[in-house]
Amino acid sequence: MAETMILIPGRTSKQGTSLNAGKLKGEYLEVTTTVEMNSDDMQRLGLNDGDQVRLSNEIGETLLRCKGRKPADLPAGVLFMAYGPASSLLMESDTAGSGMPISKNFEVQVEPVK
Amino acid sequence: MSENTRTVENATCTFCGCVCDDMVLTVDLDQKRITKAKNACVLGRAWFAEHTVEDRPVALIGGKEASLEQAVEEAAHILANARFPIVYGLSDTTCEAQRQAVAITDMVHGTIDTTTSVCHGPSGIAFQGVGESTASLGEIKNRADLVVYWGGNPAESHPRHFTRYAVTPKGMFIPNGRKDRTVVLVDVRKTPSAPVADIFLQVKPGKDFELIWALRALVKGRRISPAIEEETGIALSTLEDLAQRMKNCRYGVLFFGMGLTMTRGRHFNSGGILALATDLNEYTHFVAKPVRGHGNVTGADNVVSWQTGYPFGVNFSRGYPRFNPGEFTTVDTLSRGEADAAMIIASDPASNFPRRAIEHLRKIPVISLDTKPTETSQLARVAFSTATYGISVGGTVYRMDDVPITLRTAFDSPFPSDEAVLSAIRNRVAELLAEKHGYGMLKKAS
Numbered sequence: 001m002a003e004t005m006i007l008i009p010g011r012t013s014k015q016g017t018s019l020n021a022g023k024l025k026g027e028y029l030e031v032t033t034t035v036e037m038n039s040d041d042m043q044r045l046g047l048n049d050g051d052q053v054r055l056s057n058e059i060g061e062t063l064l065r066c067k068g069r070k071p072a073d074l075p076a077g078v079l080f081m082a083y084g085p086a087s088s089l090l091m092e093s094d095t096a097g098s099g100m101p102i103s104k105n106f107e108v109q110v111e112p113v114k
Numbered sequence: 115m116s117e118n119t120r121t122v123e124n125a126t127c128t129f130c131g132c133v134c135d136d137m138v139l140t141v142d143l144d145q146k147r148i149t150k151a152k153n154a155c156v157l158g159r160a161w162f163a164e165h166t167v168e169d170r171p172v173a174l175i176g177g178k179e180a181s182l183e184q185a186v187e188e189a190a191h192i193l194a195n196a197r198f199p200i201v202y203g204l205s206d207t208t209c210e211a212q213r214q215a216v217a218i219t220d221m222v223h224g225t226i227d228t229t230t231s232v233c234h235g236p237s238g239i240a241f242q243g244v245g246e247s248t249a250s251l252g253e254i255k256n257r258a259d260l261v262v263y264w265g266g267n268p269a270e271s272h273p274r275h276f277t278r279y280a281v282t283p284k285g286m287f288i289p290n291g292r293k294d295r296t297v298v299l300v301d302v303r304k305t306p307s308a309p310v311a312d313i314f315l316q317v318k319p320g321k322d323f324e325l326i327w328a329l330r331a332l333v334k335g336r337r338i339s340p341a342i343e344e345e346t347g348i349a350l351s352t353l354e355d356l357a358q359r360m361k362n363c364r365y366g367v368l369f370f371g372m373g374l375t376m377t378r379g380r381h382f383n384s385g386g387i388l389a390l391a392t393d394l395n396e397y398t399h400f401v402a403k404p405v406r407g408h409g410n411v412t413g414a415d416n417v418v419s420w421q422t423g424y425p426f427g428v429n430f431s432r433g434y435p436r437f438n439p440g441e442f443t444t445v446d447t448l449s450r451g452e453a454d455a456a457m458i459i460a461s462d463p464a465s466n467f468p469r470r471a472i473e474h475l476r477k478i479p480v481i482s483l484d485t486k487p488t489e490t491s492q493l494a495r496v497a498f499s500t501a502t503y504g505i506s507v508g509g510t511v512y513r514m515d516d517v518p519i520t521l522r523t524a525f526d527s528p529f530p531s532d533e534a535v536l537s538a539i540r541n542r543v544a545e546l547l548a549e550k551h552g553y554g555m556l557k558k559a560s
Contacts, residue, residue, distance in 0.1 A: 006319050008302065010372065011271040011407075016129070017160035023465060023488050060469055073304035078319060080303060085465045085489065093468035096380075098239070099231040099427055099443025101468050103376035105302075105319045 002109040003045070007035075007055065007090065009083035009104060023084075032084030037110075038076045039068035045112055052113040055079070057106070060089040063113060079110070116144040125522045127154055128206070128409025128504040129161040130272050131514035132279070137162075141524045148505070148524050155273035165485065165502045167527050174497040182498075182530065182538075189457070189481045189496045190542035194550065196455035196479075198431070199224035202444045203461030205233075205411035207483075207532040208509030208521070212410075212417040214536035215459055220422075221543055223430045225453075228414040229461050230426040231443040234404045236375040238415065238425045239439055240385035247391045249367070249401040251515045256285035257399075260363035262298040264387060265322060265373020266405050269306040275405070276310055280367070287364075296359060300325070301373060313356070318347040323379045325353075326386035332357035333393050361397040368402040375404075406514035409504065413512035448474045457481040459532060464489035481539075483532050498535050501527035509533065 018027040035053065047053065053066050064086060074080060081087055083103070090108055091101050125137040139162065140150035151162040173185030180188075193199050201219045204212050205228060219226040230238060254261075261280050268275040276282060284291040299311035302319045317325050325346045328338050332353055340350045360366055368391050374383035387402050394400035406412050415425045422428045424437035427444075440446055444463065447453045448471035455478055464472050465488060475493065482494035491497040501507045506527035512518050 008319070010267065013156055013270045013273075013306075016157040016270070020129075020157075020160040020164040022164075022486055023462065024492075069303075075303065075316075075319075078303060083466065088466050088472075089469055091468040093445060093449035093470040095440055095443065095445055097440030098380050099227075099235050099439035099446060100375060100380050101232065101445050102378060103232070104372065105377045 002056075002111040003041075004107055005041070005077045005079050005110050006105050007079045007081070007087070007108045009081050009087035012082040015082035015084065028084070032082050033062075033064050033086045035064040035066050035079050035081040036069045036074060037066050037079055038071050038074045040071050041076055042066060042068050045110070047112055054111050054113050055090060055108045057090055057108050059092055062086040062089045079108070116142055118143045119149075122522050122524050125524065126504050126511065126519055127151070127158040127161060128511055128521070129157045131406030131408060131412060132272050132274050133409055133511060133513035133519055134158065134274055134278060135519050139524050143525060146525045146527070157273060162505065162524075165505050167525075167529075168486070168499075170487070170499050172499050172529055174494075176495060182535075185496050185498060186535070186538045186542055189539050190546055192455050192479045192481060192495065193218065193222050193224070193457065193539070194543050194546040196222065196224070198447070198453055199455040199457070200444060200447050200453040201226045201457045201459070202463060203229060203459040204414040205229040205408035206460035206503070207410060208503050208507065208511060209410065209413045209417050209518075210509045211459070211532035211536055212414055213421065214533055214540055215457075216418060216421045218457070218536065218540050218543055219428075220430050221540070221547060223433060225427075225429040225431070225442045225447060226418060226422070227428070227442065227444045227447075228418060228426045229408065229411055230415055231439065232445060232466070233372070233407055233411060234375055234384070235426055235439060235443065236380035237370070237384040237388075237404045239381040240388055243381070244385045244388045245392065246388055247395060247401050248403065249515070250517055251279040251403075251513065254367050254401070254403075255279050255283050255288075257287050257365040258285075258367045259288060259294055260296050260298070260359060260366040262300065262360075262366065262368045263307065263311070264300040264368060264370045265375075265383075266369065266371025267301065267305040267307045268369075268405065269310065271371075271407065272405060275369075280369070281310060296363070298356065298359075315348050315352065315356075318345075320378055321346040322374055322377070323383050323386055326383065326390055328353055329357055329360075330386070330390050330393055333361060333390065333397075360394055360400065363398055363400075366394060366398065366400040368400070369405050370402065371405045403515060410511040412514055412516055413510065413518075416512050416516065445471050448472075453478060455479050457483075458490050458494070459483045459536070462488040462490045464493055483535055485529075499529050500532045500535060501529040503532070507531040507533075
């Protein structure tokens, strides 16, 4: 059962260090395909750390591994991931005349992948 | 490690916009490798350690190894023959290279844009509308007793921002360092930056503009309804307290990031922060600084501005520069299928752009210049391997506060600099255009 949540792609320390090693290498790919989720949301969806989830919207979809975060740190319904090719697949290209595509706080459907 | 080492003092790290120029590098000259980077943060250490001389061809054409000259020739033809060529990127290279890129774009009547358009471009648009009350990081270190971070996570993106510039260092008028400062963080999630702050405001996603506007109103002595808490997630009493702190500080600074520029509102969010800083100058001294992400994205703004009059998204189709975000910015010229050739320098849009833009990039001839293989270099028709700035290439970069800094090199590289490649392309493009249009000293006799 898919739920609507807000995705925030952004920088992380590991994303910064692994991209120096190489953006086509394993560590960077792993870092940029992990999504942080509120642990209460994860429990409700029957997810444990490392389980696969599908994030999708009308632009595209991507498969990620999830990782829990305390509700006090990451509010319910909000997802965070290190930005990269996976998160960019979900970005709308229309910039509303600004040049900037909405790159944070956009809606995605989340569902566990068995 | 070999015996053949050297130490480079006051080297500059160009990973992020902090552009720390107090690096002490230990260099193994035999292995052409930096074995130690004293004073670097975790990102800087990775930057210095992982940029070595890789065993790769200097150029590829269609995925096959080619000489530098062949690749320059192919690239020059692509650019000279295109009707709507775009030049993009430039945030991780020297000002000297950036100047060549602008020159080429001017000659081919193309469009030049930098990664600014997907970073602080909205802030650049806001500067033009609202203006910027600004300062150098040195002035902030020496004077600021109230530091507000809004929509950013420096602990992970700019680790030394706290320790070198704005939170812990002692300043001329901040003799006790951290103890003399109040630090405020505004974000939608509790990041590793939160423990650094005295006051953390967890704003609801998408409500930064409302929060900024409420603060502006409170600063100006207007009444705000307690319903602001339902709207933004922040209690009125917290906002009133913050407004008072901002008005009563000796010197305040608002550092703002992608949480504002990349979300709905974009330049209105940035503009709100800039206007808030300006408003506060009725009561005290207050500045606002965008926190820039790459080592020389600020240089790109400066070079493109001084040469064209505009900071990014500049088109030369009519033979003179025109600026229009949304029309000439790269996500748009690609997503709408307008570009018929692209030169991508020191950036990786094939990784980070929306899908529709990447799909078009795959359909047109692309020239890429990069120090490492990326998604963009892999799809390019002509891919140059260039030497890394600040490690093998000298030149000028601009720190996030528009202070120019000179790079020191650690070891030589067999690869050319971006500037050398672009100069060669520029010269060849000039010849091709002269032949094509029959002008100048290369005009053939009839």
